[in-house]
Amino acid sequence: MNSERTEAVPDFEHDESFRDSIGTVDKAGKRVWITPKKTKGKFYNARTWFSLLLLALLFSGPFIRIGGQPLLLLNFFERKFVIFGAPFWPQDFHLFALLLLCFVIFIVTFTAVFGRVWCGWACPQTVFMEMVFRRIEYWIEGDSNKQRKLNAVPMSFSKLFKKTIKHLIFFLIAFVIGNTFMAYIIGSEPWWEIVTQPPTEHFVGFMAVLIFSGIFYFIFAWFREQACVIVCPYGRFQSVLLDKSSIVISYDFKRGEPRGKKSRSYTGAKLGDCIDCHQCVDVCPTGIDIRNGTQLECVNCTSCIDACDSVMTKIKRPKGLIRFASYNAIKTGDHRKFTPRIFGYSTVLVVLLIIFMAVLLSRKDIETTVLRSPGTLFQELAGDGYSNIYQFKIINKTLNDIPISFKLKNKKANIRLNQQNFIVPKNNLYSSMMVIDIQKSQLNPGRNQIILQVWHGNKLLEEVNTTFQAAAEFK
Ligand code: SF4
Ligand code: SF4
Structure with missing residues (x-):
């Protein structure tokens, strides 16, 4: 050109x-x-x-x-x-x-x-x-x-x-x-x-x-x-x-x-x-x-x-x-x-x-949400303790099914679940209810902070903070 x-x-x-x-x-x-x-x-x-x-x-x-x-x-x-x-x-x-x-x-x-x-x-x-x-x-x-x-x-x-x-x-x-x-x-x-x-x-x-x-x-x-x-x-x-x-x-x-x-x-x-x-x-x-x-x-x-x-x-x-x-x-x-x-x-x-x-x-591979069940405070146990009811959700973001168990950190407690060792399916969500029983000797009156541990076998996956309600006064 x-x-x-x-x-x-x-x-x-x-x-x-x-x-x-x-x-x-x-x-x-x-x-x-x-x-x-x-x-x-x-x-x-x-x-x-x-x-x-x-x-x-x-x-x-x-x-x-x-x-x-x-x-x-x-x-x-x-x-x-x-x-x-x-x-x-x-x-x-x-x-x-x-x-x-x-x-x-x-x-x-x-x-x-x-x-x-x-x-x-x-x-x-x-x-x-x-x-x-x-x-x-x-x-x-x-x-x-x-x-x-x-x-x-x-x-x-x-x-x-x-x-x-x-x-x-x-x-x-x-x-x-x-x-x-x-x-x-x-x-x-x-x-x-x-x-x-x-x-x-x-x-x-x-x-x-x-x-x-x-x-x-x-x-x-x-x-x-x-x-x-x-x-x-x-x-x-x-x-x-x-x-x-x-x-x-x-x-x-x-x-x-x-x-x-x-x-x-x-x-x-x-x-x-x-x-x-x-x-x-x-x-x-x-x-x-x-x-x-x-x-x-x-x-x-x-x-x-x-x-x-x-x-x-x-x-x-x-x-x-x-x-x-x-x-x-x-x-x-x-x-x-x-x-x-x-x-x-x-x-x-x-x-x-x-x-x-x-x-x-x-x-995180899994993500846990724990909430006290709405409308419930606590129940006094026949023995010497209190129980609280919780709703929980666990999201498994991995490509493997994960068997899960719960423990409470620094407190002795009895955790009651529908299934004690349940499995959260891969890439999925598991939601259920649980009841936690704690002896009075482990508690302060009123609201207590507790830490729920989420375990996979011997591996600690996560710790979740939540509250545990006891009576305002007790001996
Ligand atoms: S196609 Fe368009 S640009 Fe190409 S010669 Fe024809 S008029 Fe020109
Ligand atoms: S729309 Fe297509 S045909 Fe029209 S000017 Fe752009 S590239 Fe060319």
Whole structure:
């Protein structure tokens, strides 16, 4: 590319008028229905395989078991979360919050370096929309031109048939997604009960599945790219996360401008490599022209790269007129990725990860809660002592069943349990009642502080402080 041509296009970089509107809304404020052209190319193939992997993971997630736990469970109702088979109990909420924070900072850092790659490649919205629903639409209604023609013609038997079949399939898939979503929230076993038992027995669960299915159907059949452009908070944040060193889908304006039809070059006009064929715009699922520069609507799906590469191949020019590159790399050839901002984000991320690991490693294997039974004070024993009733809960956070026994520290006591040596199942919770009898000679009048020891065989696992109530006066 010669530099004369580059200097001849200063307006291109400064004309930001395209940001005054979005590609999916016309001047009258009405929705512009996007019917992107089918994409072909190496990025699309890679995305297809990657999406298949993600879809397999997504649909099997609630059913895969690691140490008896699901791969992922997000039970907000019972505040039980399982991530990669590791359960997080309500007592671990600080850990869960830390993990979420690390994830958010990771996404922020990743976005600042590589732009919105998550959106185009891994976000369930894009994966389902582009790799499932859009493909079904192509299969039933044809490519974008045929879809537009079908939408424009009056209703006929053929049009009604195609639209009905398409929406039926859309709803069926939305129903499958709704069920999977439900299994992620409540767990696969309770979900299976909802599915296999009459709706009257699980009316709330049954309605929830139908509502989730309806929402997914609405999103993929009608709302579509609006979810990314208007609703998604991550998309909104993009403008503050990206800078000129971020690697995003970029049009090489130095090489491409001034753009023009190939035929114009015969008139002697000095033209760039962009032949203004509009292919990159036609395939865009959010309806933007990436040649205007990075835009909020771009989900980094790479369809425009594939489209432009195939045009460049046809006209025998090098591929990569649209490619992954930062603005600085195109403008000045500066490929630096590790800017002070990225250094700052990375430092915060590393510090948070260290804190998370420290908290995780110091997490106890079991966690015991002991509370005096509400409404009871004490009972005087026939002999010479008092008894108190307690409720206790033990959470076993390990992958092994743990037999447990109790002792009292520094006091002789008789501890009565339903089962003297009980087992707390792995990754589970055991709750029961116990009665503690203590001789008067071991007690002070009124409230006494006692320490309950939790033993596994000869190993002391934990000590829990609680109180023991005796009469206000006794001899
Ligand atoms: S596909 Fe490539 S050549 Fe065609 S308009 Fe887009 S950037 Fe220009
Ligand atoms: S501009 Fe390109 S990468 Fe961005 S959404 Fe459109 S087609 Fe996808």
